[in-house]
Amino acid sequence: MAKFELADAKIKKEKIIKEKRIKIADLNLPAPVKQFYLDSGIQSLYPPQSAAIDAGLLEGKNIVAAIPTASGKTLLAEFVMLQSVLNENKKGKALYIVPLRALASEKYERFRSFESIKKSDGCGVLAGIATGDFDSNDEWLGNFDIIVATSEKVDSLLRNRSHWINEITVVIADEVHLIDSPDRGPTLEIVLAKLMKQKPRLIALSATIGNAREVAKWLSAELVLSEWRPIVLKEGVFFGNAITFGDRSQREVKEFHSDSTISLVADTIKEGGQCLVFESSRKNTEGMAGRLGISISKLLDNDTREKLKNLAAEVHETSEVDTAKKLAMCVANGSAFHHAGLISEQRKLIEGGFRKGIIKVIAATPTLAAGLNLPARRVIIKGYRRYDVNFGQVPIPVLEYKQMAGRAGRPKLDPYGESVLVTKTYDELDELMGQYVLADAEKIWSKLGSENALRTHILSLIVTGFAPTMTELLEFMRATFYSTQQEPWSLKVVIDNIIRFLAEKKMIVQKDGLFATRLGEMVSRLYIDPLSASLMIEGMEKIEEKGMQFTEMTLLHLIASTPDMRQLYLRSNDYNWLSDLIMDHHTEFVHIPPQFKVDYEWFLSQVKTACVMLDWINEIKEEDIVKKFGIGEGDIRALSETTLWLVHSMAELGTFLKRSSAGKARELEKRVEYGASLQLLDLIQIRGIGRVRARKLFDAGIRDMETLRAQEPDKVAKIIGTKVAIKVLKQIGAAPPPEEKSEEQRKLHDFG
Missing domain, CATH: 3.40.50.300 (P-loop containing nucleotide triphosphate hydrolases)
Structure with a gap:
């Protein structure tokens, strides 16, 4: 020891x-x-x-x-x-x-x-x-x-x-x-x-x-x-049947389940506390929340069960996707999972239920530790390794561990806070104690020293007048954190490369100073990476040069190939169907790299990302998109937000440069925003009518706002439901359908 x-x-x-x-x-x-x-x-x-x-x-x-x-x-x-x-x-x-x-x-x-x-x-x-x-x-x-x-x-x-x-x-x-x-x-x-x-x-x-x-x-x-806290934080490692803390004290935890994490959670709930369990992946959070719910439900009183039942019903109503059903089942048992694949409505319900003390445990990915105010009596760090694309499973930094550990202890609610790492061997206990519990957070380092990080910011500095000359640009870099850690002149080579790139792409002019062109000003205002803008512009030019019969796929892939778009990972079963799709639609891509080159794998990843958005605008059910691509509903929303921003940028750049594809990009912008075909856009812009309800109305012959306004209210109510119909028809200035009588009103009427 x-x-x-x-x-x-x-x-x-x-x-x-x-x-x-x-x-x-x-x-x-x-x-x-x-x-x-x-x-x-x-x-x-x-x-x-x-x-x-x-x-x-x-x-x-x-x-x-x-x-x-x-x-x-x-x-x-x-x-x-x-x-x-x-x-x-x-x-x-x-x-x-x-x-x-x-x-x-x-x-x-x-x-x-x-x-x-x-x-x-x-x-x-x-x-x-x-x-x-x-x-x-x-x-x-x-x-x-x-x-x-x-x-x-x-x-x-x-x-x-x-x-x-x-x-x-x-x-x-x-x-x-x-x-x-x-x-x-x-x-x-x-x-x-x-x-x-x-x-x-x-x-x-x-x-x-x-x-x-x-x-x-x-x-x-x-x-x-300071290290002072209003509630004492005890950090330790669980091994065998006890938590060993950094001050050498120990606390025994009675075995409640063969899974030590479940025993630790049950121990906290029995004491009247709540838990956060940090897992290394989304899949693990969902699995852990499911197992926890089954095990801890027997510890809940009837009042809590009733409240959880109502909360679970709300969670279930947020979406048709299987994840919502899985989450609702967990919530009914007093547990939940929390990760970026959930939509914001689900995350808000989970966070609210936890703050009220109804949900007893959340299994989460580390994003929850990055600032959200959700403290718990005991924080359990189940996986202290993360998957890294380049290195495989690697230990998390101490800084990340301290962020998670810091969530332990609810002011005015808990007598103490406990952070617990879980291990299966005595040697590992010793290792984790030194590596995390007794360690200080690492130094933080500026990440400014690369072209990717600096390209967009240097253009912005020139456009906004912060750096009208090379000397002043380097002088500005002296005001960054980078300059307190490394000599700012060491950035000169990187900056020279970026200036050369921006000049070549006609975003700046370098003559007796640094001046932004109208194109450069637009790129900076659109808040996109100059390399993204360059790839979009070149793509739109090639469409015209080749005389391509371009489609939504052409433009979506062009956007997916930019550094501003985070591409989806490829799964083993993706290679075949993507290769088939590329063969069938080869005329719709501006450029296809040779299959034997490294670039081809990147290309496949870009096409997969574009396909998610293609399904989105073609009104494929979110449930089907989730299953097909192995992503969460929250990922679809995040992807559509990024795509919307980039398609808007493409439309603006295309209009400015008078490119023939600009009109199609403008149409695509609306479709991405609402996830629907062009024919639904008039209806879908009405608050309360999403892509699903708009399609139902359209298929019933109600194809625009004017037709909807002229409809019999009862007909509209049958298609989209009375409650929604009342809100929608009032909004567009039409007579709403009669409100359904409540159960109480019906009973009173019966007595009449």
Whole structure:
């Protein structure tokens, strides 16, 4: 057990924050703000929050708060935002940047409560949310005091020159450690570097930064570093019949089931707690949730069973796809699974049921740990390895483990929080203790150093005037996190390549400076990778050169071949049917690589991705798409959103360059948006009529809004149901059908 000796050393080196708790009444905040918090039951601050006040949080200082989950990071952000918004001398706006849309919605709901805080003009503090279109400046957001947005949306607002951006006086970067993410990191980093030029207050929040001092240095910020939590977090490893914790203590867990994870969950439920189980794949979450539900249902009381039955019925109604039925069955037993394959309605129901304490356990993929506020008494990390395309099964980073572990312990509900890794051997117990429980999170590293990461941002810097010359472009790079970790001049080769590419593709002109062309401006405004734009433009040119009889498949494949589209993985049974399809439709592809080349596998993956969208616009049932492609309903929605954005971009570029395929792209844009044929578009734009109901109406001879308005209400009710018919007909100004009598009304009538 040599690894346990690390525990003492770690405890000694921890920075102990005095149990100082500053009172809300003593804060340098406007009276209405203090009253708001006092009314909500907050009398004093936690020690890490008090440390942030001492570090100058309310005195104009930038702050990096690296403190655990549930220690009150968001409250620090709220103080600064409200102080700024209510500042009589220099009124400003606050921008709250989050990594995920779901987290944006959660924060927005919280900030809406500030409307009860009145400004000097008598109006309440207003919060707005921006997560949508990437080619809009959203000037309407200027009406709000606090704007919540994803980093991608903020980037697009900066590119589209939203005027209200200049009024921002406070920027909050939530989950700032995601600068380390290859996908989202570069955008967040560039956005912060751009905003820093305006010199707003900067508050960066994270529970897990291995090199917090380095981040604070970059942001010219004071560092608040703490491991204090309102609820003690005990991290350990389960082996045999006991959890061994980092402080060498042990806790026995009675065997409830041969599967140790089920025993750990049952142990928590019996104590009145809830569990999160993190699995390495979607398939594993579904299997685990099913097994858990069967086992724990006997531990539930009748009241909980009744509530679960109603919740399960709601889940079942969200979709016709088998996944909804499977999820509803789990929910009826008190368990659930949560992953990106679910649609947002299902995720909201699951999250709501868990917050209310009805659902006792959720088996989830790690995406749930990335910011969503769903704490539980015990967090069980079942799979600590992830599949990597290049390396196979690899151990997860400590940072990811700490994010999951940090979900343990519900403030005011749990006496403690427990995070448990599960192992089958004693040697592995020792290994996991040193590798995760007693380890610190890794350093976060800038991911800006590649052409893929920088291409879109360099064009944007030129278009928006941040970098009108090569010297100023390199100077701007000095303001990035990359430059605190590596010499910014080391990027010069990468930047030179990108400048050459952008000039070749006629997006910029390099002559006595760097100037964007109209094409370059459009590409930047559309928020697409310049390489994506180039591939689309070249594809549209080849269609004309070859005189192709192009189809939806041609355009969808063109979009699927861009770096902005995340291609689907190929399964072993995909190769045959895809090869057959390509042979049958070979005239519809702009280019087919030779079968013996590496590119051919990429091509197959692109075609598979395009086929999902082809089925979507041809009104194939979602249930059939899910089965055919081995994806989730949530994946179809995500793919259609990305496709819509890229088809819109193709239509805009095609129109600008006068390409013959632009008209077809514009038609395709509408079809992708609604997942339907062109003939249904008039009906489908009515709120409440989706692709399925529109098809039913069309097949019944009701082919447009005018015909629908002229129909007998009863006929419409028979086709799409009375409740929907009432809403739809009222909406288009037609007489609705008579409402069905309720059971109670019928009984009263019988007595008459």
